[in-house]
Amino acid sequence: MKLILTTTLVAVAMIAGSMVAVADDDSHASDIVALKDLHVAFHQAVSHAGTDPATKLARVEAVLALWTDDGVS
Numbered sequence: 475m476k477l478i479l480t481t482t483l484v485a486v487a488m489i490a491g492s493m494v495a496v497a498d499d500d501s502h503a504s505d506i507v508a509l510k511d512l513h514v515a516f517h518q519a520v521s522h523a524g525t526d527p528a529t530k531l532a533r534v535e536a537v538l539a540l541w542t543d544d545g546v547s
Contacts, residue, residue, distance in 0.1 A: 482517075483517075483518075486510050486513070486514055487514075489510070490506075490507045490510045490511070512540060515536075515540055516537065516540055518536075519533055519536035519537040520533060
């Protein structure tokens with residue numbers, strides 16, 4: 475499972491990096507990269523939550539920190 479997660483994160487980083495490298499000033503590549511970063515951060519926060527309450531609480535707080543008060547990232 476860790477290998478799949480690591481491979482996925484590397485692939486996302488490579489795609490995001492390549493998009494930035496070829497992006498024009500008037501493109502939406504920066505928005506797409508920001509969305510990919512949010513996606514990665516979300517999955518890091520919800521993956522492997524652990525079994526002890528302190529770890530679960532830390533993961534829930536990490537997920538909640540990704541969003542603003544009005545629900546828009």
